[in-house]
Amino acid sequence: MKTVYLDNNATTQVAPEVLEVMLPYFHDLYGNPSSMHSFGGQVAKKLREAREQAAALIGASPDEIIFTSCGTESDNAAIRSALATYPERRHIVTSRVEHPAVRSLCANLASQGYRVTELPVDKNGLLDMEQYVASLTPDTAVVSLMWANNETGVIFPVEKAAALARERGILFHTDAVQSTGKIPIDMRKNAIDMLAISGHKLHAPKGIGFLYVRKGTRFSPFLIGGHQEKGRRGGTENTPSIIGLGKACELAARHLETENTTVRGLRDKLETELLARIPRSRVNGDPKGRLPNTTNISFEHVEGEGILLLMNEYGICASSGSACTSGSLQPSHVLRAMGVPFTMAHGSIRFSLSIYNTEEEIDFVIGKLPPVIERLRSMSPYWTSVTQSCATT
Amino acid sequence: MWEYTDKVKDHFLNPRNVGEVENPDGIAEVGSIACGDALKFSFKLDENKRIKEARFKTFGCASAIASSSALTEMIKGMTLEEAAKVTNKDIAEYLGGLPDEKMHCSVMGKEALEKAIENYQGAPAKEEGAQIVCECFGVTDREIERAVRENHLTTVEEVTNYTKAGGGCGNCHEAIRQIIERVRAEARPTAAPKLTNIQKIKMIEEALAKEIRPSLKHDGGDIELIDVVGNRVIVAVRGACASCKASDITLKHFVEARLRDLVSPDLTIEEVAS
Numbered sequence: 001m002k003t004v005y006l007d008n009n010a011t012t013q014v015a016p017e018v019l020e021v022m023l024p025y026f027h028d029l030y031g032n033p034s035s036m037h038s039f040g041g042q043v044a045k046k047l048r049e050a051r052e053q054a055a056a057l058i059g060a061s062p063d064e065i066i067f068t069s070c071g072t073e074s075d076n077a078a079i080r081s082a083l084a085t086y087p088e089r090r091h092i093v094t095s096r097v098e099h100p101a102v103r104s105l106c107a108n109l110a111s112q113g114y115r116v117t118e119l120p121v122d123k124n125g126l127l128d129m130e131q132y133v134a135s136l137t138p139d140t141a142v143v144s145l146m147w148a149n150n151e152t153g154v155i156f157p158v159e160k161a162a163a164l165a166r167e168r169g170i171l172f173h174t175d176a177v178q179s180t181g182k183i184p185i186d187m188r189k190n191a192i193d194m195l196a197i198s199g200h201k202l203h204a205p206k207g208i209g210f211l212y213v214r215k216g217t218r219f220s221p222f223l224i225g226g227h228q229e230k231g232r233r234g235g236t237e238n239t240p241s242i243i244g245l246g247k248a249c250e251l252a253a254r255h256l257e258t259e260n261t262t263v264r265g266l267r268d269k270l271e272t273e274l275l276a277r278i279p280r281s282r283v284n285g286d287p288k289g290r291l292p293n294t295t296n297i298s299f300e301h302v303e304g305e306g307i308l309l310l311m312n313e314y315g316i317c318a319s320s321g322s323a324c325t326s327g328s329l330q331p332s333h334v335l336r337a338m339g340v341p342f343t344m345a346h347g348s349i350r351f352s353l354s355i356y357n358t359e360e361e362i363d364f365v366i367g368k369l370p371p372v373i374e375r376l377r378s379m380s381p382y383w384t385s386v387t388q389s390c391a392t393t
Numbered sequence: 394m395w396e397y398t399d400k401v402k403d404h405f406l407n408p409r410n411v412g413e414v415e416n417p418d419g420i421a422e423v424g425s426i427a428c429g430d431a432l433k434f435s436f437k438l439d440e441n442k443r444i445k446e447a448r449f450k451t452f453g454c455a456s457a458i459a460s461s462s463a464l465t466e467m468i469k470g471m472t473l474e475e476a477a478k479v480t481n482k483d484i485a486e487y488l489g490g491l492p493d494e495k496m497h498c499s500v501m502g503k504e505a506l507e508k509a510i511e512n513y514q515g516a517p518a519k520e521e522g523a524q525i526v527c528e529c530f531g532v533t534d535r536e537i538e539r540a541v542r543e544n545h546l547t548t549v550e551e552v553t554n555y556t557k558a559g560g561g562c563g564n565c566h567e568a569i570r571q572i573i574e575r576v577r578a579e580a581r582p583t584a585a586p587k588l589t590n591i592q593k594i595k596m597i598e599e600a601l602a603k604e605i606r607p608s609l610k611h612d613g614g615d616i617e618l619i620d621v622v623g624n625r626v627i628v629a630v631r632g633a634c635a636s637c638k639a640s641d642i643t644l645k646h647f648v649e650a651r652l653r654d655l656v657s658p659d660l661t662i663e664e665v666a667s
Contacts, residue, residue, distance in 0.1 A: 305454035323429040330561055342427045379411050381433035381450040382426055
C-alpha cells in the first residue's frame with residue numbers, strides 16, 4: 001500500500017539531496033572537526049559551509065548559529081540562557097498555545113518560583129497585542145512566543161512583538177520550528193534575539209537543530225563541555241547531521257516559493273473540498289494568517305482516533321488533537337485555548353503537507369475521507385440526535 | 394500509536410451490532426461528549442428472559458467502539474443475572490487486552506450494561522449517596538471505589554486509566570488517593586491486633602506529645618497532627634521547623650521512625666500540602 005504522508009508538522013522525510021551529502025561523513029570522513037590533522041580538519045571546513053547555509057536561510061551571520069540536538073534543546077537553551085543572564089528578573093511571558101518544548105519548560109520554571117504569564121488567544125488562535133504589551137514588566141526576563149503554531153499553523157506577529165519587547169529591554173525568543181522554510185524569515189529586519197529551529201521539520205534528519213543567537217546578546221550555555229560552537233554548546237559535533245541540515249536549509253530557501261504556491265494550492269484544495277463534501281466540519285485557526293502547508297479541520301460528533309485509524313487503512317497519515325490520541329484525557333491544549341467546542345475538538349484532524357505531496361494524493365484523500373466520517377457518524381449516538389433535530393427545524 | 398490487539402482492530406473495523414434496538418427492554422446512555430467518549434446501549438429479551446439482541450452507538454476512540462462491540466457479542470444469550478456479572482475485565486480480556494490508558498473504555502461498557510439492566514428493572518439510575526469526585530469527567534466515589542476494588546488499583550494514575558477520574562484539572566487527586574486507601578484498607582486481611590483508627594490517632598497524639606514534640610521544641614520547632622488516613626500520618630510543621638530546609642529529613646528519620654516504633658510499623662508520615 002502506498003503511503004500518503006500528510007503529517008509533515010510531525011516530521012518530514014529526509015530529502016534525497018540531504019541524505020546524499022551526509023553519507024560520506026559516517027564511514028569515510030568520520031574525523032573529529034576539532035582534530036589537528038587534516039583528516040579531521042576537512043570536516044571542519046564542511047561544518048563551516050553548513051553554518052553558512054543555515055545562516056543564509058534566515059538572513060543571519062554564521063557565528064549567530066549554534067547547532068543543537070533538536071528544537072526542544074534550542075528552546076531550553078534560549079530560555080534558560082535569558083534567565084541566567086538576568087538573574088534578578090523573575091518573570092516570563094509566553095502563550096497558552098506553545099509547543100510542549102516551551103510550555104512544559106515554563107511550567108517547570110513556574111514550580112521553581114518564576115512568575116509565568118501565559119497569554120490567551122482568541123477563537124482564531126490570535127494574540128491580543130494590547131494584552132501582550134500590558135504583560136511586559138521591568139521584572140520580565142524573557143518573552144517566548146512561537147512563530148507559527150504546530151497544530152493550526154496560525155502565525156503570531158513575532159516581529160512586532162519582538163520590537164515591543166526590545167523597546168522595554170526584554171529578550172525575545174521564538175520557537176520557529178514550524179515556520180522556518182515555509183514563510184520568509186530575515187533576521188536583519190527584526191528584533192528577535194533568539195530563534196529555535198529543528199532539522200527534521202525541514203527535510204533534514206531527526207536529532208539536529210540550531211539556535212540563532214543575535215550578535216551582542218549575552219548567552220549562557222545550556223550544555224557545558226568542550227570548546228565546540230565557541231563554547232556555547234559543548235559536545236562533539238553531529239557532523240553528518242549538521243552537514244545534512246546545512247543542505248536542507250539551502251533547499252528550503254530554494255523551495256520557499258513552491259511552499260507558498262504549489263503546496264498552498266494543494267492545501268487549499270484539500271481544505272475546500274473536504275469542507276464542501278463533509279457537513280458540519282470547520283477549520284480551526286485564522287484562515288488568513290496561517291502557514292501554507294497546514295490545515296486543522298474538525299468534524300463534528302466523531303472522535304479523532306477513529307478517523308486516523310480508518311485513514312490508516314488507506315495509508316493516509318495525519319494527526320489529531322483529540323484526547324484519545326494524546327494519551328491525556330483532554331483534547332489538545334491549543335484547541336482548548338481557542339475555545340473550540342468539545343463536539344468539535346475531539347474530531348479535529350491536522351493535515352500538514354510538504355513539497356513532496358502530489359495532487360493525486362490530495363484527490364485520493366478527498367475521495368476517501370467523506371465515507372470515513374460518515375461511517376463513524378453512523379455509529380455516534382450524537383449524530384442521530386443532530387440529524388433528527390435538523391430534520392425537524 | 395496505540396498497540397491494539399488484532400481483536401480490538403477487528404471489532405473497530407468491523408463493529409458488530411451497531412444501532413439501536415427497536416422497542417428495547419433496557420436502554421442506557423453513559424459518558425458525555427465533553428469526556429470524549431459516550432455509549433448508547435440497548436437490549437431486548439426473548440421469551441426465556443435471555444438477551445436476544447443488544448446494540449450500541451458509540452462516540453469515541455477505536456477501543457471504545459471495540460469494547461462496545463465486544464460487549465454486545467458477549468452478552469447475547471445470557472440471562473440478566475449472568476450479564477450483570479460481566480465485568481470490565483471480562484470485556485478487556487475478550488478483546489485480548491487493552492492498553493492501560495484505554496481501560497476506561499471497557500469500564501464504560503460495563504457501566505452501560507449495568508444501567509440498562511437497572512433501566513429494565515425500574516431501579517434508580519443514580520447510585521444512592523454517590524458523590525461526584527472528579528468534576529472534570531463527572532466520576533463518582535462509587536465508580537472509583539468499584540474500579541479500585543475490581544481491578545486492584547493502587548495509584549491515582551491507574552484510577553485515571555480505568556475511570557478517567559483525575560485526568561483533567563487534577564484537583565481531585567487527593568480525594569482519589571483517599572478512596573484507594575480506604576478500599577485497600579477494607580480489602581486487607583485484618584491482622585491480629587489491629588488498631589482501630591481512634592486507637593491509632595490516640596497513640597500517635599500521645600507519642601507526639603511525649604516523645605517527639607519535646608525534642609523538636611528543644612530546637613524551636615513544633616509539630617501538629619492534621620489527619621490520619623489509613624496508615625498515612627499527615628502533619629504540619631510549625632515554628633523553626635516550618636522554615637527549616639531539613640525538616641523533611643527530620644520528619645522521615647526522626648518522627649516517622651519514632652512513630653513506627655511506638656505505634657505501628659506500617660505508618661508513613663507526610664507533611665500537609667501548603
